[in-house]
Amino acid sequence: MQNTIYQKIWSQRVILNLIFLLLLAAPLFLSDFRLNLLGKFLAFAILAIGLDLLWGYTGVLSLGHGIFFGLGAYCMAMYLKLEATGGGLPDFMAWSGMSELPLIWIPFQYPIVAIILGILLPAIIAFMLGYLTFRNRISGVYFTILSQALVLVVVTLFVGSQNLTGGSSGLTNFNTFFGFSVNSATTQTAFYIITVIVLGLVFFLSRKLVKGRFGKILVGIRDGENRMRFLGYSPSAYKTFIYTLSAAIAGLAGMLFVLQVGIISPTMIGIIPSIEMVLWVALGGRGTLIGPVIGAVLVNAAKTGFSESYPDIWTYFLGLLFVLVVVFLPKGITGLFEKWNDRRKKQDVSSSVEVEKSYS
Amino acid sequence: MRKQNFFYLLILGLLASFMVACSAADNAANATDPEEEAVDATEESDSNEGSDGDTIKVGILHSLSGTMAISETSVQQAELLAIKEINENGGVLGKQLEPVIEDGASDWPTFAEKANKLLQQDEVATIFGGWTSASRKAMLPVVEEHNGLLFYPVQYEGMEASPNIFYTGAAPNQQIVPAVDWLLENRGDSFFLLGSDYVFPRTANAAIRAQLDNEGAELVGEEYTPLGHTDYNTVIAKIKNENPDVIFNTLNGDSNVAFFKQLKDAGISSDDMTVLSVSVAEEEIKGIGADVIEGHLTSWNYYQTTDTPENEEFVANYQEEYGEDAVTADPIEAGYFGVYLWAQAVEEAGTTNVDEVREAAKGISYEAPNGTVTIDGDNQHVYKTVRIGEVQSDGMISELWQTEEPVKPDPYLDEYDWASDLSESLAE
Numbered sequence: 141m142q143n144t145i146y147q148k149i150w151s152q153r154v155i156l157n158l159i160f161l162l163l164l165a166a167p168l169f170l171s172d173f174r175l176n177l178l179g180k181f182l183a184f185a186i187l188a189i190g191l192d193l194l195w196g197y198t199g200v201l202s203l204g205h206g207i208f209f210g211l212g213a214y215c216m217a218m219y220l221k222l223e224a225t226g227g228g229l230p231d232f233m234a235w236s237g238m239s240e241l242p243l244i245w246i247p248f249q250y251p252i253v254a255i256i257l258g259i260l261l262p263a264i265i266a267f268m269l270g271y272l273t274f275r276n277r278i279s280g281v282y283f284t285i286l287s288q289a290l291v292l293v294v295v296t297l298f299v300g301s302q303n304l305t306g307g308s309s310g311l312t313n314f315n316t317f318f319g320f321s322v323n324s325a326t327t328q329t330a331f332y333i334i335t336v337i338v339l340g341l342v343f344f345l346s347r348k349l350v351k352g353r354f355g356k357i358l359v360g361i362r363d364g365e366n367r368m369r370f371l372g373y374s375p376s377a378y379k380t381f382i383y384t385l386s387a388a389i390a391g392l393a394g395m396l397f398v399l400q401v402g403i404i405s406p407t408m409i410g411i412i413p414s415i416e417m418v419l420w421v422a423l424g425g426r427g428t429l430i431g432p433v434i435g436a437v438l439v440n441a442a443k444t445g446f447s448e449s450y451p452d453i454w455t456y457f458l459g460l461l462f463v464l465v466v467v468f469l470p471k472g473i474t475g476l477f478e479k480w481n482d483r484r485k486k487q488d489v490s491s492s493v494e495v496e497k498s499y500s
Numbered sequence: 501m502r503k504q505n506f507f508y509l510l511i512l513g514l515l516a517s518f519m520v521a522c523s524a525a526d527n528a529a530n531a532t533d534p535e536e537e538a539v540d541a542t543e544e545s546d547s548n549e550g551s552d553g554d555t556i557k558v559g560i561l562h563s564l565s566g567t568m569a570i571s572e573t574s575v576q577q578a579e580l581l582a583i584k585e586i587n588e589n590g591g592v593l594g595k596q597l598e599p600v601i602e603d604g605a606s607d608w609p610t611f612a613e614k615a616n617k618l619l620q621q622d623e624v625a626t627i628f629g630g631w632t633s634a635s636r637k638a639m640l641p642v643v644e645e646h647n648g649l650l651f652y653p654v655q656y657e658g659m660e661a662s663p664n665i666f667y668t669g670a671a672p673n674q675q676i677v678p679a680v681d682w683l684l685e686n687r688g689d690s691f692f693l694l695g696s697d698y699v700f701p702r703t704a705n706a707a708i709r710a711q712l713d714n715e716g717a718e719l720v721g722e723e724y725t726p727l728g729h730t731d732y733n734t735v736i737a738k739i740k741n742e743n744p745d746v747i748f749n750t751l752n753g754d755s756n757v758a759f760f761k762q763l764k765d766a767g768i769s770s771d772d773m774t775v776l777s778v779s780v781a782e783e784e785i786k787g788i789g790a791d792v793i794e795g796h797l798t799s800w801n802y803y804q805t806t807d808t809p810e811n812e813e814f815v816a817n818y819q820e821e822y823g824e825d826a827v828t829a830d831p832i833e834a835g836y837f838g839v840y841l842w843a844q845a846v847e848e849a850g851t852t853n854v855d856e857v858r859e860a861a862k863g864i865s866y867e868a869p870n871g872t873v874t875i876d877g878d879n880q881h882v883y884k885t886v887r888i889g890e891v892q893s894d895g896m897i898s899e900l901w902q903t904e905e906p907v908k909p910d911p912y913l914d915e916y917d918w919a920s921d922l923s924e925s926l927a928e
Contacts, residue, residue, distance in 0.1 A: 173620040177613065231659070232699075236706070296726065299697050308698035308727075309634040310608065313641045323645040403638045405608045447610075448617065451603040455565045 156343075156430075163336045167329045176400055177444060179332040181437045182339050183396040188420045188432035189342050190389030195418065196426030197350055198382045199362030200279070204287030205390050205417050207294045208262035210409025212391025213398045214298075215261060217311035218245060219254035220322065220398065224315035236303035244304070251318060258395045259388045266387030267380060274376035274383070279365070291411050298406045310405025317399065331399045338396065339433070342389055346429055358382065359427075423465050425472025434473055555598040556591075556852055558583065558842075559618035561629030561639075566606025567728070567753065572631045574783060575653055575835040576601070578828075579628045581821055582839035592843045593850070600624055608638040615639040619646040625852035626651060626842050628835065633657060633699050640665065647854050651842055653835035655778065655800075657703035658911035661879040663858065668838040668873070669831060670801050671881050673910040676704050678886045679776055679799035680711050680748070682901060687774045688745025689717035694735065694759070695750035697724040704750055704778070707919060714918035720744045725751070730758035736766045739773075749777040756780055760793045770795030776888075781829035782897060790895035800830040801884040802870035803897040811869035827895070828869075837868035841875060841882070872906060881909030 163182070167175055187209055194200050221230050222241075227249060229241060247253045269290065273283055298305045305311070320327045349355060360368045361375045368375050398404050407413075416439075424435020442461055446454035469476050560579055562572035583597045591597060600622045602614040611630065618624045619642065626649035630636045633656050643650045643664040655670035683691075691712055695701025705722060712719050720742040723735050732755075739747065751759055756777065763775070776797040782804050785793060804815060804827055814836065819826050841864060846852055849860035862877030874883040883906035889897035913919035 171620070173616055176616070180613075236702070296697075299726070300724075302699060302702050306699075307702060308632075309637045312612075312637050323641065401609050401612060402641055403609050403612050405634055405638070407606075407608055407634070444613070447603050447605065447614075451564055451601045454603065 160336070160340050163339075164333065166336075167332060172325045172328065175332055176328055177441075178437075179328070179335050179400045180397060181440045182332075182335045183393045183400065184417075184420065184440055185433040185436040186335075186339050186342050186396065187390045187393035187417060188424070188436040189339075189346050189429060190386035190393070191417055191421050192426055192429055192432040193346055193350070193358075193389075194382050194386040195421060196428065196432070197355060197358040197362060198379060200379055200383065201284045201418065202287040202383070202386075203284050203411070203414050203418060204289075204291045205386070206409040206411070206414035207291050208266060208387040208390035209394040209397070209413075209417070210294070210298075210404065210406075211262045211265070212258040212394030213404040213408070214305070214311065214394075215248065215254050215258035215391070216395040216398045217314070217404045218248040219251055220314035220317060221311050222249050223251075223317065224313060230306070230311075232306045232309070233303055236307075238303050242304055255395065259391045262391035262394075263384050263388040267384045270380040270383035271376075274379045277376070279379075288411065288414070291409070291414050295406045295410045298409075306405075308406060310403060310408070312403035312405075314402055322399065322402065328400065331396070335396045335400070338392065342392070343429060343433065350429065419462065421472075423462070423472055425474030425478075428472075428474045431472050431474040438473070555596045556593070556846075557598045557600055557622055557624045558839075559615075559622065559624035559627035559629065560599050560601045561604055561611065561614050561618060561627050562631065563606040563635075564601075564603040568604075568606040568631055568635075571753070571783065571831070572604075574822075574826075574829070574832050575631065577822055578818065578832040578836040579653075579839050581818060582836045584821075585817070586839065586843050592846050593852075597843075604629065604635055608632075608634045611635040612638040612642050615642040615648070615650075616646075619643070619648040625649070625846070626854075626857075628653070628838055628842075630654070631831070636660075636665070649842070649854050649857065651835075651838040653838050654831045657700045657707075658913065659703065661881070661911055663880070664854070665880065666838065666841070666861065666875065667879075667881045667909070667911070668834040668841065670884060670886075671879075671909040671911040672704060672707055673913060673915065674801060674884050674886050674907050675778055675799050676707065677711060677913070677916070678903065678907070679778065679888060680708055682799075682888050683746050683748075683774070683776060684715055684717055689715070690720050690742075690744045690746070691717060692720055692739055692742060692744040692747045693722040693750070694739075694747055695724055696727050696729070696752040696755055698727060698752070700779075701750035701752075705748075707913060708748060710918050711916075725755060727752060727755070729755050732759045732762045733766075735759075736762055736768070739763075740766065740768070744773065747773060747775045749775050750779060751777070752779050754787075756784055757788050760788050760796075764792050781831070782827040782895065783829045783832070785891060785895045785897070786827065790891065790893055793891050794893050796891055797900070798889050798891065798897055800887060800889065800897075802828075802830045802833040802868075803887065803889050803899060804828045805889075805896050805898055806870055806887070807899075808867075808869060808871060810867050814869040830870075833869050837866055837870075837873060840866050840868070841873070845875075874906065876909050879909060879911055881911055883908055 166178060170178065187205065191202070191205055194202055222245065229238065247257065273286060278286070299308050314322050316322060317327065350358065357368065357373060357378060361378055365375050420435040420439050421432040423439055424433065425431030443458060446457040450457065465472065471478065560576055562576040563569050564573060564576070580599060583599050586592060587596050600618060602618060604611040604614060615627060618627055627643070628651045630639060630650070630652045631654050636652050639650055640662050644662060648664060650665045651668055652665055653668050655675050658672040693705045693708060695705060701724065709719060721738055721744070723738065725735065774797055776799060778799050780788070780798055781800060814833070815828055818828050841861070844864050844866060845857045845861035848864065849856040861875050863875060865872055865874040871885045876883060885903055885906050887902040888900045890900050892898050
């Protein structure tokens with residue numbers, strides 16, 4: 141009977157809530173600098189949840205989430221840049237040959253519009269791409285290649301139109317957000333808290349989504365798309381929806397990233413970061429929601445930690461970490477515990493299993 | 501169920517210990533309460549950054565991994581050499597310099613993160629670092645926010661003058677503008693502009709266009725290729741078609757290797773057409789191959805062959821430290837004397853306080869390997885001598901022409917009439 145009490149006290153929900161509270165309380169015992177870093181990792185974790193919905197649950201591998209992240213980030217950055225120049229012409233435009241604010245920048249004078257567009261724009265682009273590809277039953281590796289191509293196109297476009305996007309230097313040097321100084325410690329703590337709350341909400345809603353019937357359908361599509369189609373479901377509609385949703389989540393993460401890091405440039409949305417994002421999910425364990433969160437935080441914390449301690453050779457450590465996980469934990473970090481779990485269960489019920497086996 | 505819960509519990513524990521460890525490390529490093537730290541970072545630390553007992557901490561922030569590592573590592577080495585020399589001569593203010601090395605990883609947000617770490621956590625007196633404009637732009641808001649110092653050692657496109665940055669590389673009027681003037685006088689007046697697709701080439705070429713327009717010279721073509729691009733056959737075909745007198749080359753990195761090889765394969769030698777490069781120095785020539793690029797021109801403030809007693813000593817020391825084959829180049833030299841300029845300003849100010857160092861740095865001169873460099877108090881760039889050089893068969897660059905005296909830095913090209921309406925003329 142102790143068992144059940146133990147279970148009640150330490151049920152998943154309680155622990156998740158505790159983690160959430162601990163993250164909320166982090167400003168009390170972390171320095172401004174470390175808090176800012178953790179905030180950045182958590183912004184990545186939000187994106188990883190969206191990617192997990194798409195890849196882990198629905199089985200669609202996108203190597204192009206960098207651009208959705210980037211679109212959200214650029215939307216927020218454009219607003220911040222205009223706020224910094226007081227509605228005037230940003231410096232890079234002046235020396236890139238512009239004399240007045242280009243039309244596409246005008247809506248970004250209003251923070252609310254920028255925030256809405258930061259979610260809507262990635263969602264719309266994902267919807268269009270998803271609708272066209274999934275409806276035509278382009279899936280698997282072909283979709284992955286398409287998503288990668290999209291990254292190339294967008295990055296080249298962003299670097300090339302320096303007068304509109306700041307080119308390879310990107311957008312940086314921000315000042316205020318809703319009138320608050322973005323660089324002050326208090327505002328940064330507020331951004332951190334917002335990030336934690338958004339992470340909590342995204343996690344909670346995604347969990348709700350996948351725990352229910354909808355989640356079962358997604359997994360069904362992942363494991364047997366044709367069967368689902370014959371059962372009367374429309375896999376393309378579900379896939380398009382999830383792709384759009386995960387793009388919107390990526391945009392949201394991008395906005396939180398810019399607020400805390402203060403810079404966005406094409407290198408952050410390119411092919412390498414896009415692949416890295418998938419790595420976080422793979423490393424943490426896909427199809428678990430909590431796994432990608434752990435993966436994103438762990439990989440980035442390792443990156444920072446290694447590079448601070450061994451600036452010359454840290455990339456080897458990071459590489460080693462990836463190799464070790466791929467070789468020994470093909471299901472990611474959460475997979476380690478599942479495996480261990482299964483073994484314990486097997487030991488407990490080994491006799492009954494044998495009986496079952498003999499029947500089948 | 502129970503085991504899974506155990507797993508979540510484990511995460512919780514890990515997270516908690518991670519945070520405690522982090523905050524403990526922070527506290528140990530700064531020996532202050534976290535609450536006080538905010539105050540600490542903004543006010544108190546201004547009084548004596550980096551002076552911790554017997555040493556003064558200085559940050560070194562270059563890319564040691566990623567695509568920029570090949571260029572930035574040698575600048576880092578030069579800066580470490582300068583620090584070592586200064587320490588051997590008794591340090592600064594009687595204290596030894598303690599370099600704190602971080603890796604920018606060729607990734608611009610990482611530069612911002614590490615600059616933040618150096619200023620907030622290590623409380624360094626100054627940072628020496630950066631190469632690309634993007635990395636400088638990423639660090640700029642950080643050093644301004646925490647009132648830190650940054651010494652940036654590479655030529656760039658100008659249009660910037662932050663009170664927290666000292667620019668020891670060339671401003672456009674110390675490299676590009678005089679190069680165009682010299683070419684117009686000596687090599688002809690039809691130009692082809694070729695560059696990598698990023699901020700420096702695009703902005704530099706915008707200025708060159710205005711300058712050519714003003715001089716009545718002809719611009720026959722302008723091409724950009726992505727960073728790392730290696731197929732130049734199409735571009736070379738265009739060049740052959742247009743047959744310009746001069747190709748003004750702002751390609752960066754590996755692309756130069758491909759471009760010069762393919763140009764030679766296409767049968768175009770330096771006798772047919774002059775290529776003047778502004779991002780190819782001794783280091784890059786090693787990669788391109790001296791036989792391939794021989795006879796083409798470069799524009800810099802310093803070459804390994806520059807004839808000054810200071811340079812002789814610098815090259816000897818550098819090669820003693822890093823091997824016989826090591827070559828010095830303009831950004832390496834700019835990184836090197838940047839450390840000396842800072843040390844001199846600190847000695848002058850008698851403190852590492854940023855505001856006082858900045859004030860003391862105005863007008864400070866140093867006998868650098870390239871000649872006398874003087875900090876311009878208004879824009880915190882340095883007066884430098886401009887040199888046009890020709891690549892020799894041994895990979896060295898021999899000087900063809902130099903300005904009589906160091907040129908006053910003019911990052912916004914204010915001195916030039918044709919540049920005053922640069923933005924308008926470009927909009928057309």
